[in-house]
Amino acid sequence: MSLKKVVEVFRKEFGAEPGVVVSAPGRLDFLNTHQDYKGLPVVSVGVNLRTYVAVKKIEGEVAKVISENLRAEGAEYRDEFSVRYPELRGGKWFGDYLRACTRSLLEKGFLLSGFYAAIYSEVPIAAGLASSAALEVSFIGALNELFELGLSKKDIAELAYHAEHDIMGIPCGRLDQYGSSYGGIIEIFTRPPYNVVELPPIPGVFVVMDSGIKHSTADIHPKRQADIDEGLRLLLEMEDLPDDIRRKLGRRYYEPRWEELNLEELKPFIDRLPDRPRRRILFTLLTHRSTLKALEIIRGRIPSEEELVTVLGDEWRKEITQALRRHNHVLALIGLIMDYQHVLLRDLYDLSLPELERIRDAAKKAGALGVKISGAGLGGSLIALTEDRATAEKVLRAALEAGAVRGWIVKVDKGVSRER
Structure with missing residues (x-):
């Protein structure tokens, strides 16, 4: 069409x-x-x-x-x-x-x-x-x-x-x-x-729920990047920061070798930062660590409960146990990590709004396995992962009733293609 x-x-x-x-x-x-x-x-x-x-x-x-x-x-x-x-x-x-x-x-x-x-x-x-x-x-x-x-x-x-x-x-x-x-x-x-x-x-169905709240990458990204830069500057000024950690850092948000940083070693120093830079750097490390675990799951390796607790935290133990016991445990675990990353985006990166949370709560109650912000945040869309088409339809209806202005049940699709 x-x-x-x-x-x-x-x-x-x-x-x-x-x-x-x-x-x-x-x-x-x-x-x-x-x-x-x-x-x-x-x-x-x-x-x-x-x-x-x-x-x-x-x-x-x-x-x-x-x-x-x-x-x-x-x-x-x-x-x-x-x-x-x-x-x-x-x-x-x-x-x-x-x-x-x-x-x-x-x-x-x-x-x-x-x-x-x-x-x-x-x-x-x-x-x-x-x-x-x-x-x-x-x-x-x-x-x-x-x-x-x-x-x-x-x-x-x-x-x-x-x-x-x-x-x-x-x-x-x-x-x-x-x-x-x-x-x-x-x-x-x-x-x-x-x-x-x-x-x-991924053997599930995705739902896109548009809040109708406009946002701009150009208005959101620079502020978070500046917060990280401030945190990195303060970390590098700490005289007791070990040299092996110092060598992995940098002064701009894109310079650290983030994937090589050990959260447990760095956390005592992060905790001495002002609140906003502290949360931005924690977000970076926690979100990446949970993504690596999600990739393992997508590729077919199911982690143990203790592995997942180590990554997500003990406060997620109940949800982890429930997900592992589900018949569709692969989807449930991916959905759980989507939920975890949304919480990080909301609480550590300050990218949610009450309107988004109402839509998200409704989608979860309607059966979504996981729901998170897609894109820059502070508006835009939420994405949900569901078990099947029937559940996706319920989730979309619930989201629209909760304030989403429009939505779509989508399929994974090809990249750039000549059509004629």
């Missing part, structure tokens, strides 16, 4: 047939949220809410672009820019994502001629599903096919990341662009060489 829609929009606007149509998925920020910009691995799920871009070459050096979603909202929906010198317009203009992607290609040595482009997206904006990355990846993917650039999925992800992070100056990590480009359930290593590992399927 969306493929047909974008082709019809293209024909109506430009009076021609598109030469290429490419789509890319939105993604669920599944595990290790807010860790990609620190160089830690993250887990993404590409889903069947997609952005479609139809393109056609034209004479000259001008790109003419329309957004059907913005047109439907009654907003300014046309953009036009030079493919040789694509300057950013500013003011959160939608066309800047496309101008930045075009500039990203130019900076890597690719030359483009003029083109028409029509965009239609199923991915809701500012809902924690990486709508901007789906736009960037589908747009670069479309230009790749149209101009036969020979880009791989990794190339497309890196070009999209460069466009958003470096050219637009948005402090994102690589999760969104890689999650959209590759699709599926993947572990993304966010330090060079930025490898991607495909993970086994």
